[in-house]
Amino acid sequence: MDIRRSAGIIYTAATAIVVAFQIALALGAPWGSYAMGGSYPGQFTPAMRVAALIQAGILLGFAGIVLARAGIALRAWERVSRWMVWVVVAFAALSLVLNLITPSAGERMLWAPVALVLLVCSLLVATGRKQ
Numbered sequence: 001m002d003i004r005r006s007a008g009i010i011y012t013a014a015t016a017i018v019v020a021f022q023i024a025l026a027l028g029a030p031w032g033s034y035a036m037g038g039s040y041p042g043q044f045t046p047a048m049r050v051a052a053l054i055q056a057g058i059l060l061g062f063a064g065i066v067l068a069r070a071g072i073a074l075r076a077w078e079r080v081s082r083w084m085v086w087v088v089v090a091f092a093a094l095s096l097v098l099n100l101i102t103p104s105a106g107e108r109m110l111w112a113p114v115a116l117v118l119l120v121c122s123l124l125v126a127t128g129r130k131q
Contacts, residue, residue, distance in 0.1 A: 002128070003124055003128060004069075004070050004071070004124060004125050004128030004129070005070050005071065005072055007070065007120075007121040007122075007124035007125050007128070008066050008067055008069070008070025008071075008072050008121070008125050009070075009072065010117065010121050011063065011066045011117075011118060011121035011122055011125065012063045012066065012067060012072075014114055014117050014118055014121070015059050015060070015062065015063040015066075015118065016063070017114065018059055018111075018114060018118075019056045019059050019060060019063075021034075021035075022035075022052045022053070022055050022056035022059070023052070023053070023056055025044050025048075025049065025052040026044070026049040026050070026052040026053045026056070027049075028043050028044075028049070029043070030042045030043050032044050032048070033104055033106055033107070034104065034106050034107045034110055034111070035052075035107060036048065037102045037103055037104055037107065038102070038103060038104030038106070038107055062087075062088045062091065064077060065077065065080075065081050065084045065085055065087075065088050066081075066085065066088060066121070066122060066125050068080075068081035069081035069082065069084075069085040069125050069126065070125045070128075085122065085125060085126040086126060088122045088126075089119070089122045089123055089126050092115065092118045092119040092122045092123075093119055095111075095115045095118065095119075096112065096115040096116055096118075096119050098115075099111045099112040099114075099115045100112050
C-alpha cells in the first residue's frame with residue numbers, strides 16, 4: 001500500500017474519532033470543556049449540540065474528499081477532490097492552530113495531536129501521486 005492510501009486511511013480513522021466525539025457532545029456527553037475553547041463546560045447547550053452535529057457532517061465530508069483523493073472510495077468525487085483536498089488541508093491547518101492556542105488545557109492536550117495527524121495525513125494525500 002502506498003503512502004497516500006495509508007495516509008487516507010489514517011486520516012479517516014482519526015476523523016471517525018472526532019466525529020464520534022462530536023456526536024457524543026450532541027447527545028449530551030458532559031465533555032464541553034474539551035471543545036470550543038472550553039466555553040461550554042459540561043453538556044453543550046441545545047444550539048451547541050446542533051453545531052456539533054453540523055461539525056460532524058462537515059468532517060464526514062472532508063473524510064470523503066480525502067478518501068476520493070487517495071483513490072480508496074467515492075470514485076465519483078475524484079475530479080473535485082483534486083482541489084477540494086486543499087480545503088481539507090487548510091481546515092486541518094487552522095484546526096491545529098486553534099487547538100494549540102485554545103485556553104482549554106484539556107482540549108489542547110487531547111485535540112492538538114489529533115489535529116497534527118489530520119494535517120500531516122491530508123498533506124500527504126494532497127501532494128501524493130497515484131501508484
